[in-house]
Every structure is written in structure tokens, then in C-alpha cells.
Amino acid sequence: MINGTYSILYLDIGEGFLPIGCLTSNGFSESVETLDSTNIENGGWKTYVLTNQEYSIDFSGVALNTLYNGGDTTKFSYDILKLIKRNRLLIDWKIQDNQGNIDNGKGYLTDLSSESNIDEFITFSATILGYGIPVSTNINPIDSGLESHLETLI
Numbered sequence: 001m002i003n004g005t006y007s008i009l010y011l012d013i014g015e016g017f018l019p020i021g022c023l024t025s026n027g028f029s030e031s032v033e034t035l036d037s038t039n040i041e042n043g044g045w046k047t048y049v050l051t052n053q054e055y056s057i058d059f060s061g062v063a064l065n066t067l068y069n070g071g072d073t074t075k076f077s078y079d080i081l082k083l084i085k086r087n088r089l090l091i092d093w094k095i096q097d098n099q100g101n102i103d104n105g106k107g108y109l110t111d112l113s114s115e116s117n118i119d120e121f122i123t124f125s126a127t128i129l130g131y132g133i134p135v136s137t138n139i140n141p142i143d144s145g146l147e148s149h150l151e152t153l154i
Helices: 078-086 146-151
Strands: 008-012 023-037 045-064 089-097 101-115 123-138
Touching: 008 023, 045 101, 078 101, 078 123, 089 123
Parallel strands: none
Antiparallel strands: 008 089, 023 045, 045 123, 089 101, 101 123
């Protein structure tokens, strides 16, 4: 099992990767569009033609000062994420865990929201819409034989 505590989202807007400060959750979702099809051979049962693929990363956190006077410039938070989204920057992202697993790619910040409740810290949530294909690697690979089998599928 991999503990989600150690799965950290990092962004790079040209200055090197920095983590999302006070990250409380991050998720990765993939989907593929389909076209319905059928033919005489399948007796009227639906079949599908797979077309375009896409992915997104949803994440949330507690807002920090990472931009203004006295802020922590070693992280990204809501204040910088607003600028990234408003300027429509294509960003590099990576999610890395303590097992050496790394997913990375490019994307746009397409959704960003914050919530301010009385007597609570300001929180935010955001979505990165993937641009192109994501890449998965491991900096500590093991040779189980599965990798060579999977390479034949690519």
C-alpha cells in the first residue's frame, strides 16, 4: 500500500518544481471518449470505437501566503494559482510519492475556487486539465517481468 500522505503534487512555471503548500488531497483521473457502434455480428449489442483520451488532476489545500511580503516562496498556494489560471499558463506538473513513483506531464489550470468560513482557515480547490500524454516512471524500478510484457502492448 502507498500512503497518500506522501503523494505530493508539484508545479513548475519555469523556475523549477515547487510543491503545493498545505496540500490536503490530490487525485488523478483519466478517460477516453467513445463512439457507439454495432454490426450484424454482435446481434445489436453496442460496441465502441475509442477516440480521444484526456486526464485531469483535482487537488485541494489550505491557503498560504506564497506571493506577498513575508510569504513562503518555496511553495505554491492559492495566491499564485490565481495568477497561473488568469494568465492561462501551460504548466509542468508532477506527482511523486515516497516509493519513487512519478507521474508527470503538462496542463492548464482550468478551475480554481476558495472557501472562507468563519473561524477556519481559507481552503482552495483546483483542477489541472492535462495537455498531451502523461508519463509514469519509477526511480526505484524492480524487474518483475511485467514491464517487458507491457512494452509489447505499447
